[in-house]
Amino acid sequence: MTLHHNTCQRLLDFSGNLYAMKKHDIKASVQHLLAFVASDKKALSLLKKATNDDSRLSFVAYILPTVQKSSSYPKQELIKQDWLREISRECNIRKPTVPSCVFEACKMQKKKTNGHKLTKRHLSQSLGFTAHARKINAARFASVVETCVRRYSATDAYPPLKHWVYETEAIQKRWEEHLSSGDRHDPRNPYLPLMKVDLALLDHDIPIDDSRLFRDSDGEEVCYVFREFCPSKPVLASVNDIVEESIDIRRNCRASFPDERYQMDDPGDLVQIGFSAGSRNAPKIHWVRNITRCNLPDQVVADLNYRSSSAFALFWNLCKDVLPKPIINDFNAFFEKDGILRMNPAEGAAKDFAKDEHHAVTGDYTIQIGDESFLFKNVELAPPCGVFGRNYARAMHFENQPHKYAIAWTVRRDHPPDAGGHFYIGTYKIRIQAAANTLVIWKPTDIHGMSLQDLDPNDENPAFIQTGLAIVTPKRLRKLWRAYKTKAITYDDIILPLTANSNHED
Structure with a gap:
C-alpha cells in the first residue's frame, strides 16, 4: 500500500514525546511487542523494511493494536511513542533477552536504513x-x-502559423484524412492545412x-x-x-x-x-x-x-x-x-x-x-x-x-x-x-x-x-x-x- 506523505507525516510527527508514558510502562509494552513481533511473520517482515516514513508508518499501524492490548494508556498517547526506536534500543542494550529473530530483523532494518540514506545522498549528488x-x-x-x-514576422515565420507540419509522406498519409475531415468539438473552427x-x-x-x-x-x-x-x-x-x-x-x-x-x-x-x-x-x-x-x-x-x-x-x-x-x-x-x-x-x-x-x-x-x-x-x-x-x-x-x-x-x-x-x-x-x-x-x-x-x-x-x-x-x-x-x-x-x-x- 502506498501512503500519501501528508497522512504519513501527521502520524509520525507525534513521535518524539517519550515522556508522556512512564518509562517502566514503555519498557513493559516493548517486552510485549518483542514477543508479538517474534511470533508474527508479517510484523517481522514490516520491521525489516521500516527504512522510510511510509514503511515506518506501515509497521507502526500494524503493531499498534497489540500495544493497545498491553497498555492502559489511550491511543493518542501510544501513538506519540517512537516504538521502532524503542525496539531498536532494546536490541542494542539487552541483546540476550531479545528474541534472535527480532534482533536480526533490527540489524537488517538498521543496515537497510543506513543504505537508504547513503543511496539518497548519492541520488542527491547525481541530481x-x-x-x-x-x-x-x-x-x-x-x-x-x-x-x-533572427526574428521573423508572423507573415514570414516558418513553419507558418495555423499549419499542421510533418516531415515525411508516410506521416502525411497517416494523418491527412483524420485532420481534414475528422470530428471537431467546435465545428466553427476551420480545418487547418497540412x-x-x-x-x-x-x-x-x-x-x-x-x-x-x-x-x-x-x-x-x-x-x-x-x-x-x-x-x-x-x-x-x-x-x-x-x-x-x-x-x-x-x-x-x-x-x-x-x-x-x-x-x-x-x-x-x-x-x-x-x-x-x-x-x-x-x-x-x-x-x-x-x-x-x-x-x-x-x-x-x-x-x-x-x-x-x-x-x-x-x-x-x-x-x-x-x-x-x-x-x-x-x-x-x-x-x-x-x-x-x-x-x-x-x-x-x-x-x-x-x-x-x-x-x-x-x-x-x-x-x-x-x-x-x-x-x-x-x-x-x-x-x-x-x-x-x-x-x-x-x-x-x-x-x-x-x-x-x-x-x-x-x-x-x-x-x-x-x-x-x-x-x-x-x-x-x-x-x-x-x-x-x-x-x-x-x-x-x-x-x-x-x-x-x-x-x-x-x-x-x-x-x-x-x-x-x-x-x-x-x-x-x-x-x-x-x-x-x-x-x-x-x-x-x-x-x-x-x-x-x-x-x-x-
Missing part, C-alpha cells in the same frame, strides 16, 4: 542537489553553445545530441535546448511511470467529447496537473479534478495527486538552480507579483496559501525508484499548474501565459528522428529534434508547434511513445487569483475545498 554537485551541474549548463537568431516541412528553409536544425541557447539580436534568451537534462536514468524512468500512470487515469484536456471516444482536436494525450480555475461559468480555484475512474478511495486519489505533483517538484528543482537567470527571474517575478500559489495537492493548501502567500512556498516530494522511495523535505514547490503529455502534436500557434517562458521536459522517446514529433519555433525558423531527456524552454508568444508523428490516429496502443511534462499556466488562473489579491473577491469566493472523490471538472 545536483548538493553544494558541490550544484556547481558541477551549473557548469554543465553554462557550457552550452550560444547562437544569435504542410511538409522543407528543411532547407529552416535557419537552425538542432540534432538529437546537441544543446543550444538561442538569443535574439538584443541578447535576450528566446529558446534553450539542453540534452541529457536529468543525470539519473532511474529517476527518468520513475518520472515516465508517473506521466503514463496519470495519462491513463486522467481526462484528456484536449478531448472534444464527453463520451468514451475521446476524439480530439489535437493528436495525442494532454492532461492537466495542479490547480485549475474551474469552468468559465462557475470559476473556482481547486486542484484539478480530472480522474476518470469514479469512486476511487480518497487515499488512492491523494496518492495519485501527490505522485503527480512530486514529478513537477522534482522538475522545478532540477531547473531553478541551473537555468539562465533571466528565465528563473521571469518565474520569480510571476510568483512575487501575484503571490500565486504553488503546486501543493494537500487538502486545504490553496486556502492556506490564500491566507498567507508564504505558507506553502516549500513542501515535500517523493521519488520512487524500484522498491525504494526517497523523500525530499522543505523544498521549493513547482508553479501552480502543468501538463503531462504523450504522443502529443499541435499545429503552429502562439499563446499568452502569465510568465514569459514555458518549460518542457521530454522524458521518453523511443523512435528515430524520421518518426516525427519534433518541436518547431516558426518565429526563428528553428527545429528542435525530439530526443529523450531533453529540456526545451521557449516563449509561448512566439509561433511554435509540434510535428505529427508516425503513428496511426486510430491505434490506441501505438508502438511510438513520446512522453513529457511542461510547466504552463492558464491566464484564467492568474486572473482569478489577482481578483482575490486586489480584494475584488474574498478567498472564500474563489477557493473550492478539495474533495478527493469529486474527480470531475466543473
